[in-house]
Amino acid sequence: MIKDGDRVLLYGEDGTKFLVRVEAGKKKGTHLGVVEFDKIIGKNYGDIITIGKTSKSYYLLQPTYIDDIFSMKRKTQIVYPKDSSYIVMKLDIKPGSRVIDTGVGSGAMCAAMARLVGEEGKVYAYERREDFYKLATQNLTEWGLVNRVELKLRDIAFGFDETNVDALLLDVPDPENYIQVCWEALAGGGRIGVICPTVNQVSMVLEKMYELPFIDVEVWESLMRQFKPYPNRLRPVDRMVAHTTYMIFARKVNALAKGKAETKGQPPTT
Amino acid sequence: MIKDGDRVLLYGEDGTKFLVRVEAGKKKGTHLGVVEFDKIIGKNYGDIITIGKTSKSYYLLQPTYIDDIFSMKRKTQIVYPKDSSYIVMKLDIKPGSRVIDTGVGSGAMCAAMARLVGEEGKVYAYERREDFYKLATQNLTEWGLVNRVELKLRDIAFGFDETNVDALLLDVPDPENYIQVCWEALAGGGRIGVICPTVNQVSMVLEKMYELPFIDVEVWESLMRQFKPYPNRLRPVDRMVAHTTYMIFARKVNALAKGKAETKGQPPTT
Amino acid sequence: MIKDGDRVLLYGEDGTKFLVRVEAGKKKGTHLGVVEFDKIIGKNYGDIITIGKTSKSYYLLQPTYIDDIFSMKRKTQIVYPKDSSYIVMKLDIKPGSRVIDTGVGSGAMCAAMARLVGEEGKVYAYERREDFYKLATQNLTEWGLVNRVELKLRDIAFGFDETNVDALLLDVPDPENYIQVCWEALAGGGRIGVICPTVNQVSMVLEKMYELPFIDVEVWESLMRQFKPYPNRLRPVDRMVAHTTYMIFARKVNALAKGKAETKGQPPTT
Amino acid sequence: MIKDGDRVLLYGEDGTKFLVRVEAGKKKGTHLGVVEFDKIIGKNYGDIITIGKTSKSYYLLQPTYIDDIFSMKRKTQIVYPKDSSYIVMKLDIKPGSRVIDTGVGSGAMCAAMARLVGEEGKVYAYERREDFYKLATQNLTEWGLVNRVELKLRDIAFGFDETNVDALLLDVPDPENYIQVCWEALAGGGRIGVICPTVNQVSMVLEKMYELPFIDVEVWESLMRQFKPYPNRLRPVDRMVAHTTYMIFARKVNALAKGKAETKGQPPTT
Incomplete structure (x- = not known):
């Protein structure tokens, strides 16, 4: 389960990638919309989140060395x-x-x-x-x-x-x-x-x-x-x-x- | 120091390679001559041995994964x-x-x-x-x-x-x-x-x-x-x-x- | 010698290339300056022309198939x-x-x-x-x-x-x-x-x-x-x-x- | 039509190739059998010949530069x-x-x-x-x-x-x-x-x-x-x-x- 402080690769449904460190209460703006980290905490790697009011989504992945x-x-x-x-x-x-x-x-x-x-x-x-x-x-x-x-x-x-x-x-x-x-x-x-x-x-x-x-x-x-x-x-x-x-x-x-x-x-x- | 039972890559002066497990008292025949394992035991990796009465020599190396x-x-x-x-x-x-x-x-x-x-x-x-x-x-x-x-x-x-x-x-x-x-x-x-x-x-x-x-x-x-x-x-x-x-x-x-x-x-x- | 109607590859001193058909009295604008075709006619392939009042220059080359x-x-x-x-x-x-x-x-x-x-x-x-x-x-x-x-x-x-x-x-x-x-x-x-x-x-x-x-x-x-x-x-x-x-x-x-x-x-x- | 003196690429059914100059009355030994040039003269490029008493065959091709x-x-x-x-x-x-x-x-x-x-x-x-x-x-x-x-x-x-x-x-x-x-x-x-x-x-x-x-x-x-x-x-x-x-x-x-x-x-x- 993803916890506060974990590193997560946000993998957009359009193939774009953002590597973030999840911080409770914080958020990250992306071209697909704003990602609220509180929606990530408690999810598992491999899960998906939808963002804002849109149907746009990000997959949550463990960062690999190459991602890093x-x-x-x-x-x-x-x-x-x-x-x-x-x-x-x-x-x-x-x-x-x-x-x-x-x-x-x-x-x-x-x-x-x-x-x-x-x-x-x-x-x-x-x-x-x-x-x-x-x-x-x-x-x-x-x-x-x-x-x-x-x-x-x-x-x-x-x-x-x-x-x-x-x-x-x-x-x-x-x-x-x-x-x-x-x-x-x-x-x-x-x-x-x-x-x-x-x-x-x-x-x-x-x-x-x-x-x-x-x-x-x-x-x-x-x-x-x-x-x-x-x-x-x-x-x-x-x-x-x-x-x-x-x-x-x-x-x-x-x-x-x-x-x-x-x-x-x-x-x-x- | 190389001990009885260690695995050693014999790297010949002509570039040929043999991977052996050293056994006290045993030997291995090669095209450069006979390698007596007793001459290897006690040597260090990176050292050289000459074989038989010839001046032919083998370097003693640690086997890598690729050698393996x-x-x-x-x-x-x-x-x-x-x-x-x-x-x-x-x-x-x-x-x-x-x-x-x-x-x-x-x-x-x-x-x-x-x-x-x-x-x-x-x-x-x-x-x-x-x-x-x-x-x-x-x-x-x-x-x-x-x-x-x-x-x-x-x-x-x-x-x-x-x-x-x-x-x-x-x-x-x-x-x-x-x-x-x-x-x-x-x-x-x-x-x-x-x-x-x-x-x-x-x-x-x-x-x-x-x-x-x-x-x-x-x-x-x-x-x-x-x-x-x-x-x-x-x-x-x-x-x-x-x-x-x-x-x-x-x-x-x-x-x-x-x-x-x-x-x-x-x-x-x- | 280059004549009216000939095809010429203008090879700029900066490596840029323009393939033109020379027409008497006409000119071609380029990022290095304006090339007056009358300055080309009568020159030989391999020659160089300087353009405008600048010192910028173009080499005059025969177009090859690849240029074409x-x-x-x-x-x-x-x-x-x-x-x-x-x-x-x-x-x-x-x-x-x-x-x-x-x-x-x-x-x-x-x-x-x-x-x-x-x-x-x-x-x-x-x-x-x-x-x-x-x-x-x-x-x-x-x-x-x-x-x-x-x-x-x-x-x-x-x-x-x-x-x-x-x-x-x-x-x-x-x-x-x-x-x-x-x-x-x-x-x-x-x-x-x-x-x-x-x-x-x-x-x-x-x-x-x-x-x-x-x-x-x-x-x-x-x-x-x-x-x-x-x-x-x-x-x-x-x-x-x-x-x-x-x-x-x-x-x-x-x-x-x-x-x-x-x-x-x-x-x-x- | 292939004439006496023409150059022919013999392309074996097994993919082997021999480039020969056809000479009336002469023959060439190959691993598939003996090729009699008289059987080639009069044939067309693209045709096939069978050799000796076997069913082995050679295609007759025009040699290209690469064949040459x-x-x-x-x-x-x-x-x-x-x-x-x-x-x-x-x-x-x-x-x-x-x-x-x-x-x-x-x-x-x-x-x-x-x-x-x-x-x-x-x-x-x-x-x-x-x-x-x-x-x-x-x-x-x-x-x-x-x-x-x-x-x-x-x-x-x-x-x-x-x-x-x-x-x-x-x-x-x-x-x-x-x-x-x-x-x-x-x-x-x-x-x-x-x-x-x-x-x-x-x-x-x-x-x-x-x-x-x-x-x-x-x-x-x-x-x-x-x-x-x-x-x-x-x-x-x-x-x-x-x-x-x-x-x-x-x-x-x-x-x-x-x-x-x-x-x-x-x-x-x-």
Whole structure:
């Protein structure tokens, strides 16, 4: 049952969505009419409310992670679900994982990891810009995830406090400059993911990686395409996201095999 | 430190991978030479071992979920990481979730969910073929996830035992026949995902969904492309997976808005 | 040298494009200023003109086919270059080809074929709507291609006048109803292309094709992605066309091999 | 009617294809049996022949351009139809065009252009390796296109003989070194296409282009996906070509607009 203070996704009969925190006695104006929160309290998720004197209605839904990030206040480009879902799987993040996120930006990727590490895991999150740091803190608090995150207002040029982390996500404008400090923070066998919007960044990051004991280096991009869900006229939508980022993944090892020093700057043969 | 009985991914210097369970006194033959497990015990993840009298070496890594499913015994087509990662995010699976998986097949998707629901969540897994049921049980046991899964050898034509589940994944040859029982098992606002390799199945499932109180119906497909990770000759690989499955997602509501009964079989306008 | 009456693509220094027919004494207003055609006459393609008293300038270019179709008057969805280029190659259209185009719509595909068949080939173009017929006639006249096209205001339900054509493009709302008349018009070994925006149409057309002596049946879709052409920040554009149409191709044979009658409605084994 | 000396595509009932030149009295062995050419002479395209004492049969088809290039003798990677079709459209090649092709390789792109320029156009084709030059000559002769092509065994480091060509295709291992000589050969407004398999080459070519009077610079890549053509189980194929090449297109102008000198090395704003 929905209670005062709960977060609810209002899903309009026209497909529009509003994510609200229900407050007794308050209301929210929408293009379909005014939603009185008192009509929501006591209802169940999956129920419907009609608003004002009209017959317009909203469904009441639990917000998912994807609802959260597309409704949040943001000052930065976010990592899209098509990419973030693959990243958390490649980084093998799960209950109990200890992971680093940097830079935090608006907090979307931090949340993607915090929701998976559970109460027994931890996300160490580094952000050097104070406005982003505050915004991310605010967003993570709103999502009830802030207790799983140790947020630090810090430039990673000075390295990370943690060592032996299971995984690390690097999402900064100049990732090629931080591959060494990332290697130091990771546990042996630990996994790194790097966000690179341009091919030039990919090349630069790869060069740095091959100078260090990283193996299993992979570069991926994801194209997700949605369909118009009409059973008798089924077809993809007209336009789609063409590009967000390239994703680089690798695993730290404690040292490279003998003879691999000579192949520095060169990927493993395959 | 790696102990007797631990699972280790042997990552060869030539990029080949073997997932083994280390047993004191035992060994494994590979194309690079014989790996003696006693040389592994006491080492750390990220360390390297050389084998036999050669200079060939293997890195010792923690197996990730993706390593697990590509190394497992399987009798069925598995859901690929490009899809399974997106599915668990769209279904919003996280620590504490109660979810249904059906059919289980070799257990790959079941594991993808079980690893995320944590100790406090549960996966109810239905499989009607005994050979698959046994294989999935074996795989989930191997992965240490079987205690989070309630495996049932059962045809879902007779419905599910559970109600009010947070999410449900439907991966059977004739999904269009089970949309009603899925709706019954879901909580209000609960999320369903359906695996449909062909467009004809997509159309049939959509038709069934529009006859029931489902909203936010979406159809997606994922194309992931890998790159040859050469910094100075960066380019995508020559060939890629062109198709695995379409994915349908929707959310259960308790009833449709008034007047929507007339639009049965038709998707919401957008 | 550009003469009175020539067609010129004005390519603005800001990347905007206007396709004009130069007329002595006339002018064209643009957001960069007024272009006086007398300043163009006598210039060469590749030259630049500055306009008004400003320093704004336009490059003078020969219009290509792609410039033509994106500048033309149109009342219909056009076949995009990503598809039309592949279609004319799969249909093997070249100087001397005799081909049928139906329906003509605004004339874009008709022009794509007419420019390739040359003076020695011919396009027989069927359109049942008078407004499209007039528009296509006008566009083909503007492009100087109308003499290579025999335009007919006619519903193809009554079949085609021609037989033994080398290739045929079928682009109508219900292509599944005309596969028989297409077969009749084609030469032995002749190639057919069918435009199908939805998967449902693809299925219906395939079913009809397998009832007739067609072989080498293929279904394709094309995804073209453009890049932001910045050498140091190279990356794909943010958004792209997700879908225009599926394309079906096949070749007419005079009769099917013995025993193939039984596989009616089923594709050849591969 | 098929005559002695004609080229015929044998399309087996099992979907296999053999491109042959029919010679009276000769035969060709295939996995379906021996094809006697005398049984083909006098037949029509679209007809069927049965072979040996079996009931196995071959359809007799006219070879298309795509049949030609996939059957030819080749020593080089060819430009795939998904790319070559788009290139000839972007370069606006049509009857009467005068175009340059370099390097020629096995002659596939040269043929793609030669078949479109017709008898009134011309392809000037430069190749510096003698073995490729001979092979391309042989292939173009086989296809009946050699009279439309002026083949030159020459390194383009010394520039081209021609000026004022309508279009030019640059397909060499180090395209960034030849952008200047390409500019010189093109007519004002002429179109250039560059084949670049790696992103690094794309960046280098773009840099060179921005140092010269080129406008309308575009970078594209093409992903084409085929479907399994089963009406009731319609779905894409399992695997597809992930990458062949990036394609760069631009248009030569005689000089850049005033003030554009300062933006050297930078793409035009968009």
